[in-house]
Amino acid sequence: MKVNKSKVINYGRKEYQYILYKKYYKDVFRTVYYIVKDKEIAKDLTHDAFLKAYKNVESLREIENIRAWLCTIASNLSKNYLRRNKKFTMLELHSESHSTDDFVDEYVLDKIERKNTQEKVRNLLNELDPDSKEILSLRYYQELPYSNISEILSLNLGTVKSKISRAKKKIFNMLKEEGEINEKRAKG
Incomplete structure (x- = not known):
């Protein structure tokens, strides 16, 4: 438009x-x-x-x-x-709004729900720096093509692709650290 x-x-x-x-x-x-x-x-x-x-x-x-x-x-x-508001994490905001018992119950339920990789990735996304989180969100949650992301962020197309690649590698390494991806699977 x-x-x-x-x-x-x-x-x-x-x-x-x-x-x-x-x-x-x-x-x-x-x-x-x-x-x-x-x-x-x-x-x-x-x-x-x-x-x-x-x-x-x-x-x-x-x-x-x-x-x-x-x-x-x-x-x-x-x-x-x-x-x-750097000093506040989502965990702090969440725990302030609920009693400790409620928080523990929700934490246990959340652990159960996080069995699938998609949920883990979503959680790991919150641990990324704002720029990486933003670029992955635009690409995979909003499903925008690289050209639109380039326009939104005022970046060259090649820069967008490399930033997405680096952010995906960060998520991959985080999944490896959590044991979600073993060495054999990572290489194959």
């Missing part, structure tokens, strides 16, 4: 904002959620991303890919949020 100033002005600012919000909310929310891994924070940051976009839309001449532009704003806000 190509957007230009005259469309926003002719259609009406409020109506246009509503259309953008309805059309792209899920994509923007997913981008934020896969970075911060907290539903309430993701909702707040998604809202902030749309507000920032609405505030800046008139300063732009044209936006070739509005979805990519909105997701870029959202991912930048998310990474900034994580940098500012």
Whole structure:
């Protein structure tokens, strides 16, 4: 969807904002959620991303890919949020919101559920640095092609591919350390 100033002005600012919000909310929310891994924070940051976009839309001449532009704003806000709140991990946030007994029960249940590799990878994703987490989330959870990721992150296509490759190697090595992948399987 190509957007230009005259469309926003002719259609009406409020109506246009509503259309953008309805059309792209899920994509923007997913981008934020896969970075911060907290539903309430993701909702707040998604809202902030749309507000920032609405505030800046008139300063732009044209936006070739509005979805990519909105997701870029959202991912930048998310990474900034994580940098500012580095001291809190998801485990700390989780344990603060539940009693110790509830936390232990949930931990045991979570261990049982993590039998499949996909769940383990999802958990390991949270241990990655924000940039690696973001690029893998865009590729594998949002299923974006390399070209869109390149556009969203303002990186060369080759850089995107190499960053994805490095992030996948990190996950692979983490799985090896946890014993999920044995040496024979890793080589074969």
